[in-house]
Amino acid sequence: MSKNTVSDRFRKVDVDEYDENKFVDEEDGGENQLGPDEAEVDSLIRQYPLKHSAVLKNPPINTKNQNVKDRAEGLVLKVLTAFKSSDIEKAVQSLDKNKVDLLMKYIYKGFERPSENSSAVLLQWHEKALSAGGVGSIVRVLTARKTV
């Protein structure tokens, strides 16, 4: 048979990178987004009743820096697990529409990397957030091109 197909390196070429008509997302400046302030959040966790609005401030949505996103996610997870089950519902009620959507994004992000007890806690938050935001908030998690 023919010998010119010995090398199969062509299989590793990503043809989409060379497509001229490739859809590019609009680039919004994400340099200033640092995620929630760690010190502020830590101090608030020690106080009771817990205030979580600080951790939902300044979400690193536009930044391409994966570290910032990971750090933010860790912080949010810490706050969410620090809540008592009975307080969750009240906390969700106090959020406005956009914050509920943002909370949903973090919840699903947390589901992606489950740790010891995170899934159970996240599921409790998910139930309350769902009753506040409806299936629409989940749809917005799925359609969002700029994830948290």
Next chain:
Amino acid sequence: MSLYSFGLEPLSCHAWNKDRTQIAVSPNSSTVIIYQKKGKEWSKIHELKEHSGRITGIDWAPESNRIVTCASDRNAYVWTLKDGVWKPTLVLVRINRAATCVKWSPQENKFALGSGAKLISVCYFEKENDWWLSKHIKKGICSTVLSLDWHPNNILLAAGSADLHCRVFSAYIKEIEDKPGPTSWGAKMPFGEVLLEQKDVGGWVHSVAFSPSGDSLAWVSHNSAISVADAAQGKEVTQLTTEYLPLLSVLYVNETEIVAAGHDCCPYQFSYMGPGKLDFVKKLGISKQTSKNSMSAMQHFRNLDKKATTDEEDNELNTLHQNSITQLCVVEGQKAKVEKFSSVGLDGALVLWDVKV
């Protein structure tokens, strides 16, 4: 409210004739079937078979009585009724991808066709050569055009696309019409000019609709949101995110009230009173009464035996439609004061709704 089932096949699209005695539907195939109203029933009178691909759009021009159909076979046909038979005329749309939607302009001298080729084809009839010609609008469009709507001035065209943008273009064709006067959207309107480009609305824009005066434009996108752009207020956009599943079709029933329907299988009414004031009003459609009250002991044990559960759960939805609603259409009343509108869905049913504002 009345429901009529056209069978089990989903209805991709529908269009009414002028006096609403005939309806053209496509049962998710490459044919269009025209039904005539006979009392409470609809009987099939014509079948339009020319397309080789699935029909994606039908529009029936009320005054000139012409039907335009478009399909995934990259073609569009204009059908005229001659001696009781519908005869097709091929339109040279010159697209190399499927057509997705088609709409006659208000004066019916041209129509717009959206396609997967990232362009809109505006087609008009050229008398000298007795054929339909097309002009392409491509500026800025990066993906499939999913929905179109004409402004009442017959010039401006709104397009919702899969590149997450909603745009208003000028479709002014100097060969067939006079120069338009300025509108609240802009004064200079050469062909293809972009008068509004709303970037990244959050999801695919499934449907767009101009208000009866043309001063505001509503659209629904896949992130379960409905938005309105107000030309009279500096093109300011107001978006309302809903807690429902995404909406697929939107319709104005008067200058301020908007009806939209989609994957939740029932229409919702919204009200737009000005920038920042887009609110949910109500969910339309009766909920079927669940007969959970009278369950005798006999039925209880019978259920337990048959289904191993005592839940008397209906498998049916409590809305009229049993599957997503794909398209809404005005049936009775002027655009400024709609009295009845119709909806077709993936369940093969057509429902006529009364508007109670």
